[in-house]
Amino acid sequence: MPLRVGYVREHFSTPLLQFQEADQNETFSLVECPSGTGQLISRLTKDEIDVAIALTDPLISGIANGSTAYKLCGSYVSTPLNWAVITGKNTKYNAISDLKGTPIGISRLGSGSQTMAYVMAQQQGWPTEELQFKLNNDIHGLIDSVNDGSTSAFMWEWFTTKPFVDAGEARFIGSVLTPWPSWLIAAHPSPSRAHPDALRTFMTSLSGYVREFDSAANRAGPNLEVIKAKFGYPDADIEAWLKTVKYPEDCLVIPSKVITDTLSVLEKAGVVKAPEGGFLAENFVDQQVVNLT
Template sequence: MTKLKVGWHREHFLSPLLQFAEQDQGETFELVECPGGTGEMQVKLKNGEIDLCIALTDALIAGLANGQTSYKLVGRYIASPLRWAIITGKESKYNTIDDLKGTTFGISRLGSGSQVMASVLSLNEGWTEDEQPKFKVNGQFKPLRDSVNSGETSVFLWEWFTTKPYVDSGEVRFIGSVYTPWPCWHIAASPTSSSSQISKFLASLQPYVQKFNSPESREKDDVDFVTSYFGHQREDVVEWLKSVKWEEELAEVKEEVVKDTLRVLAKAGVVKVEAEELDIGVFVNTDVARVV
């Protein structure tokens, strides 16, 4: 049987996957890094370059609601919301969220989490049609940082703790944050990949997730791993761990989460209102995941 190709983004949330990969040594799966985040993973799924990915809930569900058929949800991963930082250039003229009305936001890809959450931000702020953000696709994290410093874009949205080292160094500034109104990470896989192989992968990953999520590991081992692998400051890792919770059962998808996410995405104009009525089978591969 061919090895699974697993897409991932260089974020500390994926630490249990990295620990699993260290033990697996490429025997059953190989990691394919996707610096462009969820949007890049969606493209790679469509092109057959990866079989499975752990990615942002909102972008995955939005893609499915908007007609993508190159993947379905096969599990859940993070139970807590994601804190998205609102990031601007070190010398930009933007200092508050109110300053951002009608400006151009940098995004990684069309349909990415960075675009979806910009729309959610505008919904939360009650911006009018004239005040809605425009979007400029910049691709990966580095070009996004460059774009706010050159003035090409006003801000971009990215995960808070991934961005914090660049704020600490003075490269960019935070001017706020916005939380997802849904559990922030799910697992998706190509429907053409082996369901039994995916199920086996999820069952093998689950103990690593459970161990990382345990109170005992959070005390020291988790902090040591994230600090060593990602180079974050220990105090930042400790603060992050207080805010994040992993799912204990991976091969499940909550129908309520899918429906609630669709409702918010429809209000934000990311998906059509009719998407709320789509059958759960559009979103979940029930050969792998149990709908709860």
């Protein structure tokens, strides 16, 4: 059976989409999850996908908080994610500091939009236990919520939200970079759903497309045309994003420091609580698949 791979259709997924277009043996199928990592984790839990390419922080916090629906099995993007802080077009909020004590929109519980709100609160010195959240499913629901006043702001990836801001539907009031590499790959631990051999084969092939996309030759021009054709972003936005993003040489490698450093930040933000003796990075990965360095 082909692996069912969940993903979010945005510019980061370009190497994955190129892999699928070339996959003549149909070794995997893509399942789009527009609501983001919370939806990806939910679909892993419900046996709707076998593999998820998702945001680092919700994946790690999910395991830390007891999820057994997946283990980490690889890396996807090695640079931080730039989270835009977005408010409505006519609201009174003009800076992140204005948001203290107000309801923040999130896509789903456990999503990156929620964990990054905790990180933002930590950076601002706000009590994280006082954060208020309102679920709004996806970026369209989130934009509606900041414009109808039911939330003050939400957080989403910068370039994905920029077209809505350019169209006058919302406003940027700040941004927060993740203190960790932005994307990892997770899979259900059952061999009947994601066999280690199939996972290694998938990840090895994906690594080739990632390296090709990340090459100097493709960064010099072809990547811009591919992303423009797939997503319709303006040239200037694509060029700006390409200057900020890097992919791993080998998707089958996860530095243990990524896991431990992310857990340290999430613990300080109140998202996870360490067990007695602390967290062990090896408990977060499928050791039959990934190389933990």
